[in-house]
Amino acid sequence: LPHIATLGYGVGPGGEIIDTFPYFVSGVLHLISSAVLGFGGVYHSLIGPETLEESFPFFGYVWKDKNKMTNILGYHLIILGLGAWLLVWKAMYFGGVYDTWAPGGGDIRVITxxxxxxxxxxxxxxxxxxxxxxxxxxxxxxxxxxxx
Incomplete structure (x- = not known):
């Protein structure tokens, strides 16, 4: 929840919470996501294929396969990079972020x-x-x- 405030959602001047709806939405999304993850875990442990490579060869890997490990690491780094760019775009063009060092106890400001x-x-x-x-x-x- 502090990260939602950092992005400037539901926060007013001086860091005061003025709207709790963004926090509610975040809680609901986390609840739904955890339910999907839990049901997926139960499915794959009880009903799903013994090894995923049988049905979906893309998801199969061997730890000694350096190319596959490099691809997995690369995909993760690309996703992290996209997330970093989203933060930059949010801070610069889409409403700004909460700055704790701003005068008056902090405020939401656009980083120019x-x-x-x-x-x-x-x-x-x-x-x-x-x-x-x-x-x-x-x-x-x-x-x-x-x-x-």
Missing amino acids: NPTTNAAVIFGYLLKSPFGGDGWICSVDNMEDIIGG
Whole structure:
């Protein structure tokens, strides 16, 4: 639920929750998704084929098959990349995101100038994770998050 607020749904000035309907919709979608996942698990354990390769060869794999493992990793990275781009588009063009560092206790704002300087973005990785530097956690503005 905090991630829905971060995207700016149902949040007003100062971080106050003004509409709970987006949270209700998220709960319902999670409930339906978990039911589908649960029914799928029961189906495949009781009724479905013993091995999936018999019916759907695309889903079959052997751990030693480097090409198949690379494809699986690639598909996951592509989906993660698309999700990151959706966040960038939401922040820049579709209503903005909640910025906790905005004056007055935080507000929803559109990110108009994301950080595109690679030295700034990768500079967070070069900080020490030990001590007071904060490593990746030291990001303190939405421009760096959206630009990264």
